Amino acid sequence: QWCPIGGPHDWESCVYAHTYRDWRRVPLLGYSSHPCPRWSGSITKGSPELDYSMRCPHGVACPLAHGAKEQLYHPHFYKTSPCSDPNCRRGPLCAFTHGEEDLQKNQGDNATKVARKPIAQAHAILAEHQPTYAAPPMYHALEDAPKVGGSKSRRQRGRNGKERPPAALAGS
Secondary structure (H helix, E strand, O other), X not given: OEOOOOOOOXXXXXXXXXXXXXXXXXXXXXXXXXXXXXXXXXXXXOOOOOOHHHHOOOHHHOXXXXXXXHHHOOOOOOOOOEOOOOOOOOHHHOOOEOOOOOXXXXXXXXXXXXXXXXXXXXXXXXXXXXXXXXXXXXXXXXXXXXXXXXXXXXXXXXXXXXXXXXXXXXXX
């Protein structure tokens, strides 16, 4: 879920997503716990400004995990390893166990062959279960709107939401 706080705060301790790098798709979508090599490469070598669909050609329909949070909170890994923080106060939001009562049976990813085809109906599933997936929060007053699926930035659209002609952009 996108962060509802909106103002300056400690993103490291906040349980909500602030960018697509820490946002995660609902596991109901059916993606594997295996990491997507294109997503991983875009994080380590790509610009932080890359739009979601530019990080992976399958976008939200990718059958592989996009990022550490999708892996850690995937049903195959969530609560299967002990937490290394002896003073952890994250409780159920921590992906790790804090005793036998937390321990989930490691279900493993039994698929010997990882799916490579995009997940059918991914956008419809996300629209139903994560309706704000395409609308991340903006944290700066002058920040451009996010570029999801090639949408225009706020500067390119203008105040009324209509696309501005290229000549108008040159003078901005």
